Amino acid sequence: MSRNSKKPLAVSLATATCALLGTTTASPVIAQEEPVWEFNTALLYYGESDNRVEDISLNVLAQRNFVDDRILTLGLTVDSLTGATPYGAIPFDGPQTFTTPSGLQVRTTPANEIPLDDTFFDTRYAVRGSWQQPLGRMNTFSAGLSFSGEFDYKHLGANFKISHDFNKRNSTVSLALAVARDDLDPEGGAPVPLSAMLDVGDLCNRIGDVDKDVVDIVAGITQVVNRNLLFQVNYSFSNSSGYLNDPYKIISLVDSISGDPLPRIPTPGIAGPSHQYLFESRPDERTKHSLYVQTKYYMNGKVLDASYRFMTGDWDIDSHTLDLRYRWPLSGGNYLEPHFRYYTQSHAEFYRPSIDWWISAPILCFRRLSPRRIRCHHRWPQVRLGNRIRQ
């Protein structure tokens, strides 16, 4: 409360108090109530530039502040994903028929269209909780658990982070470890990599549930440059092992001269694929390295947040992500946040858009094939409308 805003009684009281205490002025009080619970809710719409995938995401983040800077954070996310996703088979000037992932039906793509699985619809629930507390004067420790579920996917993860402040708390170094176990239970069971798409009802190439383990290590430094500017650099290492395929992706076997998919004749009386397709095969281990730089600039309540990430790894996928957000405060704790993201990546070293019939045998031995990730460029603008409640 600044002195010149005091009301008459408060001014008289301040004068009388100075006389009592024998002081001329007192330093102005600096006090603020700490919100006990803080809620941050946001609704996010995400659409890919080719109108394939749409995601509507609801985020609720609740934070409970305890004394001694101990903080409990609880988060809930509900995602609703719709849209069509490519099977991975190449387009062709005739219709193509595929067995659905469940192995119980067939679907046909008209001539000259990219084969898409338009049954793609999923709702994902994710909950996470973390506890943060100081460790001595200059260190902070946090530990958390996360769980997410979709109808065919379960994720369970644990994370730990320790950070150390120095340079009058303007610099922070941190080290974080996250481990996760993901279980996949695809419709009809996960296919054996590079096995053929079979007729309806034939599930002999399915291996049921599969899983993968992921370990991430992140080392970072954050520097407060001045009151308005913050700068951050992170290096992260990630290792995944286990079943790393997309169980729904296939690849076309093509004629090496015409380039057309090789036809296939289903068992008489039973529906099945019209052409020869193999389920994708990726290596069962992947190592990634990424470098991330971020800067946040605060201008009179508005926040510009810009970041760039470069990622590379032993699959030879190099990606660049540029992310820009601008938080525009509105009245009543609401805000509008336009979000622009530019993403580009190279394809994996084992990527083939299709397989020529005469080279398929040697490639089968290496089991390093994937139709996933055509070299792609995505730009997607999105807008987040959020609200922050402090109680």
Place this chain on the structure above:
Amino acid sequence: MAAVDRSIHILKKPGYFQGTFLAMGSPCEVLSGTDDESLASSLFDVVASEAWRIEDKFSRYLPDNAVDRINRSDGQSVEVDDETANMLDFAASLHEMSDGRFDITSGVLRKAWVFDGSDRIPDDGLVQSILATVGWEKVAWDRPTLTLQPGMQIDFGGIGKEYAVDKPAGLAVDNSNAPMLLNFGGDVVATGSPGNSSGWQVGIEALESSARKADRVIRLAQGALATSGDARRFILKDGVRYGHILDPGTGWPIKDTPRSVTVAADTCTEAGMLATLAMLRGADAEEFLQAQDVQFWQQR
């Protein structure tokens, strides 16, 4: 009176030292944001010694101190020292500012009112007879000479507790720039933030009956917090709750006071007086504090 415990207990905590002692019938706590134990220890000595000095001089429970000499004057004029005169000047200002609601001569009403959570309401005849000896306007105060009417008494309790936090805090600042937090039974002063944090965290307990169950936490970097409340000091009779704030005009408790008011101000004395003046407004406490444009937290 039993021997008074005048020891200071020192504990090392992460990032600060804590000193605790007893003064004015309350547990007192001092936190010093330093790694230097001998500095912390000497600051605790300075703070506790000053608190005890003020207690010895102004407590109405102790014989032969400044207050006792005034209260036993039996209508005779008493010449007081500078510090006591400053307290009386302050009391006079507050009496004027509060239109007579704040009155250091109203302490004698405690002979009739005992706020111990029981249902004992005093006889109004007794209250009215005591009221004859209440009223700052009946006092002749001509610095440095004070003359009370026979039977009248003064009590600095309403001012002295906060004064006894501000004074030691001022001495501590004169001795060292180490940030400190003084908490004398809920009257709190901060002289700076510890380390590079944004302030000390001060908890305000939620009353059991309060609609808001969670405790509040105030981040105090500088300045003071004082709380006035009747969490345990009340009379409950026939469903009516009588809080411990007495109206010197009627001799009866003020109605509809908030259960607790915490005010933030530059000094503990200002915070404490604003909280007390708010209580004296009863149902209008909140309106009064809003008009003063101060930060406050109220529980009804």
